[in-house]
Amino acid sequence: MELRQLEYFVAVAEEQNFTRAAERVRISQSGVSAQIRQLERELGAELFDRSGRGATLTVAGRVALEHARAALAAAGAVGQAVGEVADVIKGRLTVGMVVGCTVTPLFDALAAFHGAHPGVELTLLEDNSDRLIDGVRGGAVDLALVGTAGAVPEGLETFTIVSERLVVTVPPGHPLAGRSRVRLRDLAAYPIVCMPLGTGLRTVFDRACAALDVSPAIALQASAADAIADLAGRGIAVGVLSESMAARYRDRLTALLIDDATEPALLALAWRATHGPAVRALLGHARRAFTPV
Known part of the structure; x- marks a missing residue:
């Protein structure tokens, strides 16, 4: 054997x-x-x-x-x-990144780590957060940048990058565009475009709706914020994003805070508590690359 x-x-x-x-x-x-x-x-x-x-x-x-x-x-x-x-430090590190993420400090950290430890083979993979978290727990992934809903994944160590509320995005002229805040029941009359199941943002949204017994019409799903913003901007559906994501499209979309979706969506690095020197070294570069909340 x-x-x-x-x-x-x-x-x-x-x-x-x-x-x-x-x-x-x-x-x-x-x-x-x-x-x-x-x-x-x-x-x-x-x-x-x-x-x-x-x-x-x-x-x-x-x-x-x-x-x-x-x-x-x-x-x-x-x-x-x-x-x-x-x-x-030698060996191989598998780093995960949630699909659709454009957080470039992770790449800065990987580049700095590679420069300091060229003997380590780096593998980067994209997937949804649920599968990446399972991969970290099972040992297939050493470190992952994931989206989670309000709490750190059980049994893992984490470093929070972003913690923020959900918003809905609508184009000028939309019936909701004149408002600054909405409630989940206000969205029942409109089709929704949001992240797919298994992502942190979708989990936050689904939990908030379930807590209030609200059943929104999820008409479209997209893994990238750009796609959600583009579909919302065309008036096809109301987009659901995080505050920082929506801020990138403020020139063409209005962002409305969802009053009764109070659980924050987190973007965090996750790793096993038992890790070796390579993960520890990469974490050092990651902490320097990211600005903590």
Whole structure:
């Protein structure tokens, strides 16, 4: 049994797909399949149910996954410990970023880190916040910039970048344009364009609506603030954004604070409490790059 086999096994389990796992570990799909088959032969049990379109863990696979992750974490800790003693940081870091984010200080932090530690291989991936948080918890992602609703993700360390309220955005001439504030029930008469499920902004909006038993008409969803603003500006739907996002479009849209959506939307860096010197070094650059709230 080799560590690379465990790495491929964990990748397939998390991606639930051999093709995506192969892209993640950067070898061919046939290579991943062959190594998994060899691991199964050594263990004497099939780890995946391959009868469907994806790769689903068998009972044996679910049992093996926890131990495989632990073995990989232990192996990584050995290298990190030696590197820390030798004052050399090497290895690989996977950094996540919520889809549609344009917060460039993260790139400044990555560039500064790369300049200081060229021996570390950096991987940047985009996804929605829920999946990134799951990735951090599971160890597939080392550090992620995510949107959350009002509270830090359970079991993770965080550094808050932005904490602000939701607003709705409308173009000139819209029936709501003459107001400065609205309530959620005021939006019931209009179609809404907002972020998709799994994003921090959408979670804040959905929670506020559920608390007041309001059922808005979510007509459109977009992952980028620019797309939401463009659709709102064309009068197709009322846009839901954060205050700082909406401020970028003040030349063509009116932003109205939602009085009864008081839970803040957070943009934060999230990482596991148990982390190595590479994550610690990147966090130092990130803290310098971002201006805390």
